[in-house]
Amino acid sequence: MRISKTKSELQAFIQNEKQKGKTIGLVPTMGALHEGHLSLLKYLRARCDILVCSIFINPTQFNDPEDLKHYPVTLDQDIEGLRTHHCDVLFLPSVDEMYPPGEQEWHIDLGDLETVWEGKHRPGHFQGVTQIVYKLFNLVKPDRACFGQKDFQQIKVIEKLIEIKNLPVTLDICPTQRDENGLALSSRNKFLSPSGEKKAAKIHEALQYIHKHIHTEHLGNLLKKGKEIIEDNTPLETEYLAICDIDTLKPVTQIHSSKKYIIVVAAWLEGIRLIDNLPLKNIKPATPLPVLGK
Ligand code: AMP
Numbered sequence: 001m002r003i004s005k006t007k008s009e010l011q012a013f014i015q016n017e018k019q020k021g022k023t024i025g026l027v028p029t030m031g032a033l034h035e036g037h038l039s040l041l042k043y044l045r046a047r048c049d050i051l052v053c054s055i056f057i058n059p060t061q062f063n064d065p066e067d068l069k070h071y072p073v074t075l076d077q078d079i080e081g082l083r084t085h086h087c088d089v090l091f092l093p094s095v096d097e098m099y100p101p102g103e104q105e106w107h108i109d110l111g112d113l114e115t116v117w118e119g120k121h122r123p124g125h126f127q128g129v130t131q132i133v134y135k136l137f138n139l140v141k142p143d144r145a146c147f148g149q150k151d152f153q154q155i156k157v158i159e160k161l162i163e164i165k166n167l168p169v170t171l172d173i174c175p176t177q178r179d180e181n182g183l184a185l186s187s188r189n190k191f192l193s194p195s196g197e198k199k200a201a202k203i204h205e206a207l208q209y210i211h212k213h214i215h216t217e218h219l220g221n222l223l224k225k226g227k228e229i230i231e232d233n234t235p236l237e238t239e240y241l242a243i244c245d246i247d248t249l250k251p252v253t254q255i256h257s258s259k260k261y262i263i264v265v266a267a268w269l270e271g272i273r274l275i276d277n278l279p280l281k282n283i284k285p286a287t288p289l290p291v292l293g294k
Contacts, residue, residue, distance in 0.1 A: 001083050003090045007098075007139055010091050014050075014140060022049035026142035028133060031055040032072040032187035033081050036177040040146040041085045042043030042109050043174050043291055052140050053082055054091040056098060056184060060106075072190050091140070106131040108164055111155055116249050117264055118153045118275065129154060130161045137167055145169050150176040150184050152262060152277045153249060176276070178204065184276045199234040203267055206230045207278040210243065214280060219243055219253055219267045230267055239266040239273070246279060255280075 004010040014024060016269065025048030027040045033055075045051050055078060062068035075092075078292055082090055110126055113119055119126055147155050155173055162169060177185045182204035183197060192200060206226040213222055230236050241252045246260040255261060261280040266273060 001079070001087055001090055002266045003079075003092055005092050005094070005097070009095065010052075010089065010139060013089065014052075017050050018141070023143045024048060024050045024052060024140060026136065026140045026145040027051070027053045028136050028145065028147075029053060029055055029056045030071065030187065031078050032074050032190065033039075033078045034177075034185045034187065034189075036148055036150060036185040037137060038081055038085055039177050040148060040172075040174050041082070041087060043172060044144065044146045045086055047172075048142075048144060050088045051086065052089045052142065053087050054093075054136055054140075056091070056093055056132065058128060058132040059095060060097070060099070061125050063122045063124050070191075072187050073124055091136075098132065108136075108161065110160055113153065113157050113160065114245075115247065116153075117242070117266070121239060121266065126154070126157045130157060133158055134161060134165065137169060142169055144172055146172040146174060148176060149173050149279075150186070150276065152264065152279075156249060182208075184274070186274065188272050188274070191272050192270055194260060200267075200269050200274055202230050202234055202236060203265055203276050204272060204278075206241070207265060207276060208261050211278055211280060214243070214255060214261075219255070226263075226265075230265075235269060237268045239268060241267075243280075 002013065004013065017024065025044035025063050027037070027044060029037050041051065041053060043247050047180060057068070057071050059068055079090065106127060108130055110119070110130070114126055122287050147158060149155065158171060162171060179185060179197070181198060181201035183189065183201045185205065206229040209225045209229055223243070226241050230238050243261055243263050244251050246262045252261065263280070264277045265274045
C-alpha cells in the first residue's frame with residue numbers, strides 16, 4: 001500500500017491511474033478505524049480498481065476544541081487494517097497540507113440541514129465536513145465515494161455538496177455496523193468504560209422499540225418511552241430523539257404509509273457524545289448493498 005502525505009504525490013499517482021482507465025474509489029475517514037470503516041473499504045474494494053482511504057482529523061469540523069485534542073489516533077493499527085483490506089493508497093496529509101495559509105473562507109448553503117439535529121448541536125460542523133470532503137473530492141476525483149449510514153445527516157449534507165458543486169461522483173451508503181449489543185461502532189467508543197459500552201446499547205434498544213411500535217402508538221408517547229429506555233437506570237442523557245421525514249430531516253407528528261421516515265438520536269455517556277439512527281423503511285442505497293461478511 002502506498003502512503004501519500006502530500007497532495008502533489010497523490011494527484012500524480014491518481015492522474016497516472018486514470019490515464020490507464022482505472023476507476024477510483026474513496027473512503028474518507030478520521031482514522032481510529034473499526035469494522036464500520038472497514039465495511040466501507042470492503043464495499044468499494046469490490047467496485048473500483050484503485051481504492052483510496054484518507055485519514056485526516058479535520059480541525060474545521062470540530063466545534064469543541066477538547067474533542068479535537070483528544071480524538072483517538074491508532075495509526076499503526078489502521079495501516080495494518082488497510083493493508084488487510086487491500087487498500088491501494090492511504091492519503092495521510094498534515095493540517096498544513098490540507099489548509100495552507102491564506103485559505104479562503106468556506107461556506108455553502110446547506111439550508112435546514114444546518115439548523116436541525118447535528119447541525120444545531122454542532123454549529124459549523126457541516127461547513128467543516130463539506131470543506132474537507134470537497135477538497136478530497138477535488139484531489140482524488142473519485143468515481144465513487146462511500147459513507148456510513150450511521151452519520152445519516154452527513155450523507156444528506158454530502159448529497160447537497162455534490163448537487164451544489166455538480167460533482168461527477170457516485171455516493172455509496174453502507175449500513176451501520178454494530179457491536180454484539182447493538183451499539184453503533186464509533187471511534188469515540190474507545191473512551192467508554194466496559195460497563196458504559198453495555199449501557200450505551202440502550203440507544204439502539206430505544207430505536208428498535210420506536211420502530212416496532214410506530215404504527216400502533218402515539219408518536220409523542222413513543223418518543224417519551226424511547227427517552228425512558230435510554231435514561232432509566234443509566235447515566236445516559238438524551239440530547240435529541242426524533243422521528244423525521246427521511247428527505248428533509250424535519251420532525252413529524254404523524255406517519256403516512258406512502259412516506260419514508262428515520263428515527264435520529266444523540267445521547268451523552270461518560271462525557272462521550274453518541275449518535276445513531278434507524279430508518280423506518282430501508283434506505284434505498286445508491287447501488288445495491290453488499291453482503292457484509294467478515
Ligand atoms: P469518521 O472516521 O468517523 O469520520 O467516519 C468515516 C466514515 O465511516 C463515515 O462515512 C462514517 O459514516 C463511517 N462510519 C463510522 N462509523 C460507522 C459504523 N458504525 N458503521 C458504518 N459506517 C461507519
